[in-house]
Amino acid sequence: MRGLPINYLSSVRQPFLNRPSLKLLSSVSSLPRLSQLYATEASSNEHAPRPDFNAIDKKWREYLNNPKEPPVPGSKFYILSMFPYPSGALHMGHLRVYTISDVLARFERMRGKRVIHPMGWDAFGLPAENAAIQGGVSAKEWTEKNIDSMKEQFSLMNVGFDWDREIRTCSPDYYVHTQRLFLKLYEHRLAYRKESLVNWDPVDETVLANEQVSPHGISWRSGAVVEQRTLPQWFFKITNYKDALLKGLEVLGSRWPHKVKTMQANWIGLSKGVKVKFPLSAGETDPGSHTYLEAYTTRLDTLPGVQFLAISSTHPLALKASETEEFVFKFLLASGTKQDKSSKKGELIRGFKALNPLTNEEIPVYVANYVVAGTGTDVLMGVPGHDARDNEFWAKRGPKDAPVKVVISESPANGQGKERSEAGVFTGLGILNENCGRFAGMSSAAAQKVFLAELKMKNLGKIRENLRLNDWLISRQRYWGTPIPIVYCESCGIVPVKEEDLPVVLPDIEKLSPKGGNPLASMKEWVETSCPKCRGEARRETDTMDTFVDSSWYFMRYVDPHNKELPFSPEKANELLPVDAYIGGSEHATLHLLYARFISKFLRKISMWPPGVDDESQGEPFKRLITQGMVLGKTFRHPITFKFLKPEELATDPETDVKRVSADGASPLVTWEKMSKSKFNGTDPRECISRWGADATRAHLLFSGPVEADLKWDEDKIIGMHRWFGKLWRHTNMLSKKLAEPDFLLLPNLITRPATATSIPPEDHDLFSMLQESIRNNTIVFTKSPALNTVVSNLIKLTNILASPPPEAQPTLAMTYRATNELLRMLAPIAPGFAEECWAHLHTHVPSMSGTRVLETMWPWFVLQGERIGGTTTCAVTIDGKFRFRVEVDRERLLRQFGEGEQYITKIIAGEENARKWLDGKEIKRVLIPQNGKTVFLTTRCVSRAPPDPPTNNCEGPS
Known part of the structure; x- marks a missing residue:
């Protein structure tokens, strides 16, 4: 039989233990069964008043919006949901993500953790600028008004945030540190400026990201046809961290969704392949200085099957051909910046052809929209027989009735030379067939080696590492963003603003003009400044930073939000980072989450977030990622x-x-x-x-x-939650009335005794087992799995058993009271206001519990089959990840929560002779006690020793 220690008097945070003790009943088994007790109440309870949920919300709102920490908090738990853009109105997606984070925060707080659960605002961005233009107000006024409105909406959701840690990225108190981070990146040569081909909106006069241009080349903002221009832009060199970013995905392991890790790995796109040169044969059009086109491939075995080359619309040879070829010119004019991997649009360049370097065959060259500029070499090998996208393009743009050359088959006898209409597109590795001439019969792996050797001999191929990831373009030609702290001097060139002169404050503009362009560029008084080096005339950078820069480090600011000198202190970062659980949508996988990991690893490298003694995170900012659906x-x-x-x-x-x-x-x-x-x-x-x-x-x-x-x-289905709550409400009120009767006033004191196989009568076994299973399953879900729907399901089942127990398994009132207490504690993180109201009603007539708060009790424990908590046990002690010795401990005291167990074991270890050699010159930084109590984990840090005479301990301990 399972045993369960439940001491409600020690589970709450009021000094109830000092109250006069009452005489206990002799035995739980002497209590009548629940059915006997409830028989006279059943009819009257059917007419019990229903809960007024709006009144309950109003009653508990202030308390729930300002959660209390345990009086002796244990280890930290930093939980964070992605902060919102202050659009003015929360939607159901917001309610879902913030409910999830609030539930987990309340759960961890009930486990005695020091919970950090902050909230802030991703307040810069184009929507505020557009709204300000349309509404005739300043972007600052619009943003602040929306923040006030959304904070009021948050209060209705029964969520408890650390509002004293609140941040707003549009506040100078915040973006002064964003500017400091920019200067750090510039100092380490990771921020640089270069000419870049960009998407230009001629109406709004601003640069657009590829995602802001429709497949038809139309600006999502103004509706104008997007142009391509070469402009000087600021970049962060994220490509320098490609290896660290890929390696970090392995460190994260199963704590991040596989889907998100795969998306990031593919976005980084690190691959090893061959860069192949295709010589050009001059025709009607002179390719000028271009004597070949270079294409990168990871499938060199398909080289005999290349039937065309495709180049991007921005490739120099495409522009060269447009000077003499009318069709190419019209295509480029019509396509603009349209780059769509699924597009089949393209135009043949008639003036020259390319030569296959392996077979010496002439192949046509096309300008094609499905070749994305800036990716690789801007040239793709067209292999219709072994690439579905190439096949579709060739069918649409190739010569009429042109065959598809299949050069690789699954076996020498399967699909040799067959056309696509018969065999389809085979994209796997296989055997080269008879279409490959002298290479027929080779495996794909062998062919790649042979082809590479031949290309090297001709100086037409070499092994190269290719990266899909581009450096992060952060320049935005708009007003409502963080100013880039750079000035331009005729004498000194590009000069960073001195740190002591930060922040470069964004000027207030009461009314933005709808004419487009960057308002900062026309503000002469703001633009004109002096050079930090020579003090001569200079002008400010008028571009502002991409808002993803603001959000790339905001989670770090929460740990030290009022620090005026630094973004955060290294000590605070070491104490509270990384984020233990981060909640948001998977759509942020390749932008925000990637940028945040890059900035974190950079700050780790320059010791702004130093590794400390325990570098388990290895610079990864989010230990666990939970992605909610839409x-x-x-x-x-x-x-x-x-x-x-x-x-x-x-x-x-x-x-x-x-x-x-x-x-x-x-x-x-x-x-x-x-x-x-x-x-x-x-x-x-x-x-x-x-x-x-x-x-x-x-x-x-x-x-x-x-x-x-x-x-x-489906809002109609919420009625199911009302029915569940109504049933629990009636059950709780009925039980409360029973506890008020003279015969049962001592019941709550009785069940503070440990529950064991001998103390629980047979009729309670089923309910007790179900209770234990529910506690166990719910605890596992909260700590390891995001399947919170199963927690609600478990609680509904437990409620049904309590309210309507089966005739053959009627539990005693003692076990019913015990199980109801545990049920309300498990319900508290999910429905905190309703749980508090039920808790208050249940304990109205229980002197030791009256006035307590369920959210300030400890999360219920579960114990394994056959275990009984109490007495002494042997406990293994692990220090800094290594087993060192064992100690005898009082199991019940060890497993007390809210820091009591940690204090107890620390005192025991301090008196152990075995501990001294491992703790000499160190102090205990953190104590972790798993629920089974069989092992205690200590993390230490070195302390200064004065005077060091003689210098012995090296903080490593004995070998």
Whole structure:
């Protein structure tokens, strides 16, 4: 039989132990069964008042918005959800991610951890600038107004953030440190300026990222046809950290989703292949100084199957050909900056051809939109027989009825020379077939070696490492962003602003002009300045930084948010970093998450975040990543016009309960899509909370599916959470009434005794086992798995058993009281207000518990089969990752929470003779006690020893 120590008097943080003790009943088994006790109450309880969820929210809101730390907090737990852009309104996606972080924060706080759960605002960016232009207000005013509104909305969600750590990236107190980081990168030659081909919006007069240009070459912001211009831009040399970034993915292991790690690895795209030179044969068009085209490939075995080369629209030879070839000129004019990997658009360059360096065959050269500029050499080998994208392009743009050359087959007898229409596209490794002439019969691996040797002999090929990742372009020609702390001097050139002159403050502009361009460039008084070196005339850099720079380090600022001299102190960074759990969408995998890892590794390298004694993180900023899915809304479109329909444009058929279009009775097309105002499928969290209460909304969000899965929002189903809460409410009130009866006043004192096989009567075994299993499963989910929906499911099952126990397994009132206490403690992180209200009602007539808070109790423990907590046990002591010795300890004292167990074992170890040689010259920095109590883990740090006479200990301990 399992044993469970439950001492409610020591699980709360009030001095109830000093109250006069009461005489205990002789035995739990002497108590009547629950069915006997509840029989007279059943009918009256059916008419018990229902919980008023809005009243409960209002009652507990202030308390829940300002969570209390344990009086003796243990090890830190830093949990963070990605901070929002202050758009002015929270949506259901916000509610989901912040509910998840709040639930985990409250769970860890109940485990005695020192929880850091901050919130801030990603406040710079183009939307504020656009809104300011449209609304005729300053971007600063618009942003601050939205922040105030969203903070008010947060308070309705029953979430508890550390608002004393709040940051706003648009505040000079924050971006002064962003500018310091820029100067550090510049000092270490990782920030540089160079001419770069960029997407230029001629209306807004600003640079656009590739993601801001539609496949048709249209600006997402202004609707203008995007041009390409060469402009001086600022970059961060993230490519210098490619190896560290790839290696770090291995360090993260299973604590990050495989999908996100794969996305980052592919985005970095480090590969080893061969750079092949294709000589050009001059024709009607003179290629000028270009005597060959270079293409990079990881599949050199497909070289005999190359049937064309494709170059990007920005390649110098494409521009050269456009001077004499009208079709090429018109294509470049029409395509602009359109670069789409799925595009089949392209144009043949008729003036010259290329030669296959292996076979000496002439092959055509195309300008193609699917070749992305700036990737590799801007030249792709076209192998229609072994690449699906090349195959589609060749079918569309190649000569009419041109065959597809298949040169590799799975076996010598399969697919030799067959065309695509018969054999399809074979992309794997295999055997070279008869189309390869003298190379036929070779394996792909052997062919690659032979081909490379031949190319080297002709000086037409060499092994190269290729990187898909480009350096990070951070320049933005816009106003609402962090100013780049650089000035330009005629005498001194590019000069960084001195650190003591920071911040370079963004000037206030009351009304932004809609004409486009960068407003800073026209502000003469701000632009004109003096050179930090020679004090002569100079001008400021008018570009501002990409907002991803602001968010690349914000999680570090939270650890020391009021430090005016530094972004954060190294001591604070060592104490609180890395983030233990980071929550946000997987769509940030290749931008924000990658940039944050880059900046963290840079700061680790320059010791702004020093490794310290325990460098387990190896400069990785987020120990565990939890990616939540999107919240999808039910979307209705007209079946003929495909127009999105508003809720008021739909009517429900009373007979079939099916929705119809009100205007014509048509059956609408129904899909689930990401919530959007334009699709009329969004739900305002404030309205939902007003109707159902914050806790029922939270519970429904968690119960509706696994955290990582997209969630189909169906508000009608929240009624299920109300029914569950109603059942638990009635059960708690009924139990509270029983505890008020004279015969049961001593019951809470009785169950403070450890539960063992001999102390639990047979009728309690089933409920006790179910309770233990629920505690165990829920604890595992909270600590290791994001499947929070199963926690809600477990609690619903436990509630059903408590409220309606099966006739053959009626538990005693003592076990029912015990299980109800544990249930409410497990419910507290999920539905904190409702759990507090139930807890207060349950303990109204329990003197030792009246006035306590469930969120200030400890998370319930589970114990393994056959174990009993109590008495002495042998415990292994591990110091700095190595086993050193064993000690005899009082198991119950060791496993006390809220720092008591840590204090107890530290005192025991200090008195051990074996410990002295391992702790000489050190102090204990951290104590970790797993729940089984079989091993204690100590982390130490060296302390100064004065005077060092003689100098002996080297902080490594005996070998």
